[in-house]
Amino acid sequence: MTPLSSRKISPCLWFDGDAEDAARFYVALFPDSRIEGIHHNPADGPAGPAGSVLMVAFTLAGQRFLALNGGQKMEHTHAISFQVDCEDQAEVDRLWAAFTAEGRAEQCGWLRDRWGVAWQIVPSALPQLLADPARAPRVMEALFKMVKLDVAALEAAARGGGGDGHG
Secondary structure: OOOHHHOOOOOEEEEOOOHHHHHHHHHHHOOOOEEEEEEEOOOOEOOEOOOOEEEEEEEEOOEEEEEEEOOOOOOOOOOOEEEEEEOOHHHHHHHHHHHHOOOEEOOOOEEEOOOOOEEEEEEOHHHHHHHOOOOHHHHHHHHHOOOOOOHHHHHHHHHOOOOOOOO
């Protein structure tokens, strides 16, 4: 495991006893992901009894993260979210299904996983569809009507057709 001091920036997610479960769930979803190390509580304390999981260092799609069992419930907010750039609709659908199986869908490609962490599941085609100022308003209008983003509906909106995907 890479020492914490050698990392420049690693997002740290706070959990209430579920850090290892969350890290294992996340790494199963993305290529280039793995558990780097699990640190245990050296003694009884606010984060749990001696020997319980305190922190999990993991890599998610090449980005280092930490999952911390902080010892109390802390709510995750939309102020921090993770945007996933999806190659195609199949990847959007796969990730959406996995995250919402025990989480909840929100609006415009946003969702919350079972721990309340906010994710944006976004097709990589979206920035291209928004790049043309003549098409962007139609694409945004379609996007605002969606829950899970629908690439075909967004492309249809860009062309001037209907784009009311109800994903």
